[in-house]
Amino acid sequence: MYIPKYFxxxxxxxxxxxxxxxxxxxIVTTKKGKPIASHLCT
Structure with missing residues (x-):
């Protein structure tokens, strides 16, 4: 992912x-080309 220098x-x-x-x-990943969102709590 491109992040401009100022960010x-x-x-x-x-x-x-x-x-x-x-x-x-x-965290968003993919499985077999489909997006999967995994929610994380600390």
């Missing part, structure tokens, strides 16, 4: 802080 986050501490502050996520 890129490379600071690992900032990434960890974001994850800890937002404990719900959705």
């Amino acid at each position: 890129q986050v490379t600071n690992i501490n900032e990434i960890v802080e974001f994850i800890e502050g937002n404990s719900f996520a959705t």
Whole structure:
């Protein structure tokens, strides 16, 4: 996935802080060409 430079986050501490502050996520993958959304809670 293309992410423009002004949206890129490379600071690992900032990434960890974001994850800890937002404990719900959705990972989208595909299986046999069909999208699958997996909900994650921490």
